[in-house]
Amino acid sequence: MGNTLFNHKPHAKRRLNILPDNPEDEDPTKAVGLGRFPSWLHRKLPRGKNLSKTHEILSTHRLPTVCEEAKCPNLLECYSKKTATFLALGSSCTRACGFCEINFSKFPPPPQNNEPSRLATSVRELDLKHVVITMVARDDLEDGGAFHIKTIIEEVRRQNEGVTIEVLSSDFSGNKKAVETLIEASPEIFNHNIETVRSLTPRVRHKATYDRTLSVLTQVASSKRDILVKSGLMVGLGESDAEIKQTMQDLAQVPCNIITLGQYLQPGPHKLRVKRFVSPKEFENYATFGRSLGIKEVYAGPFVRSSYNAKELFEKMAFK
Numbered sequence: 001m002g003n004t005l006f007n008h009k010p011h012a013k014r015r016l017n018i019l020p021d022n023p024e025d026e027d028p029t030k031a032v033g034l035g036r037f038p039s040w041l042h043r044k045l046p047r048g049k050n051l052s053k054t055h056e057i058l059s060t061h062r063l064p065t066v067c068e069e070a071k072c073p074n075l076l077e078c079y080s081k082k083t084a085t086f087l088a089l090g091s092s093c094t095r096a097c098g099f100c101e102i103n104f105s106k107f108p109p110p111p112q113n114n115e116p117s118r119l120a121t122s123v124r125e126l127d128l129k130h131v132v133i134t135m136v137a138r139d140d141l142e143d144g145g146a147f148h149i150k151t152i153i154e155e156v157r158r159q160n161e162g163v164t165i166e167v168l169s170s171d172f173s174g175n176k177k178a179v180e181t182l183i184e185a186s187p188e189i190f191n192h193n194i195e196t197v198r199s200l201t202p203r204v205r206h207k208a209t210y211d212r213t214l215s216v217l218t219q220v221a222s223s224k225r226d227i228l229v230k231s232g233l234m235v236g237l238g239e240s241d242a243e244i245k246q247t248m249q250d251l252a253q254v255p256c257n258i259i260t261l262g263q264y265l266q267p268g269p270h271k272l273r274v275k276r277f278v279s280p281k282e283f284e285n286y287a288t289f290g291r292s293l294g295i296k297e298v299y300a301g302p303f304v305r306s307s308y309n310a311k312e313l314f315e316k317m318a319f320k
Contacts, residue, residue: 038277040302041263046080054079057125061118064091066134066307069102071267074308085132085168085307086119088152089145093136095206099195099234101267107140111148116155123160130311131156134168139207144172146181153185164188166230166310171212179216183223189258189314190220191230193306194251197243204237204272217254228317232260232306235286238275245289252293258313259295261286262304278302 058065064087067075078084090112092105123131133152138145146169153165166189172178182190194213196204213231221229231251235244244261251259261283266274283300290298299313 038279040280041265041277043077043303046077050082051076051080054082054084054126057122058084061122063087063115063119063122066102071101072305073265074303074305078308082126083128083311084126085134085310086122088115088119088133088135088149089138090136094139095137095208097195097206097208098204098272099237099264099267101271102136108136108138111138111141111145115148116152117159119152120155120159123156123163128160128163130164130166130314131160132166132168132307132310134307135170137170137207139173143178143181144170144175146172146175146178150181150185153182153187164314166191166307166314168192168306169216171208171216173207174212174215176219179219180223183220183225183227186225187227189228189230189310191232191258191306192216192220193232194247195233196237197233197239197247199243200237200239204234214250214254217251217256221254221256228257228314229254230258230260230306231256232262232304234262234264235278236264236274236276237272244286248286248290248295248298249293252290252295256295258297258299258317259290260304260306260308261290261298261300262308263302 065084066072066087067078067084069087069091090108092103092108093100094104094106094108096104119133133149135145135149149167149169153167156163156165165187167182167185167187168191169182171192192213194210195201195208198210201208201210217229217231220227233244233247248259263278264274266272280302283302287298287300290300297313297317299309
């Protein structure tokens, strides 16, 4: 993982090829030309010794996080609170999605047998009460890595009594048996992101499909297990307001218990450009709309990501 953490400055003012030089003369929600982030995407850098402590623990156990690999803008905030989203099955993905900065490889290294133990030990050393485990897509494996993730969940529980677990899975290429393997592990939350609206899915996602995602979520929701179903999408990629609301309606039909909506931010020069910056007020409106559909919790905002404030969100669900 090197010194990525200390070189990563997501909160600093950055110039991107997506906004005008004179934002006061243009609508700041329209991403055209060259300029700066709108004011609501500027945040103060967090402080505290936990930043380096978190990085030290993860480095010691050689554990990648989606925070670093995907260049999440919330990395410093989360690390300062001694929390992170673990990235299982390696740091190379067999898919090359247009929005994601994680390394692509057709043939990643095989799963490491000691990864479950190393990850569980990190959970204990970070004193996490709610653990979020995500994964790279592993289309090279017969079960997409499902059994390995189940093993991780079991080991985390073995070493950390009383911990709650949220798994953010791939679609396992539609392999229902693989999805069932994770269902059998009974995570408290099963999260699988739909990522974007139907019309943009072929351009934004690699191999994954809109309907397959709904199928995976429906399989979990129909399992009769005590598992909360969660999904999320990015906005600002060129979708319409009507398409966002239709996607939320489709997720409500699953039904999903939790939906997250956040602003897409271009993680690298070769990834999809931001088409528009969505204002905080618009995010509030989407949250209100989602709740009107019967979705128990809609967490929406410019910096919201799938696992952002996951522990707090889970605790809120306990009272609903």
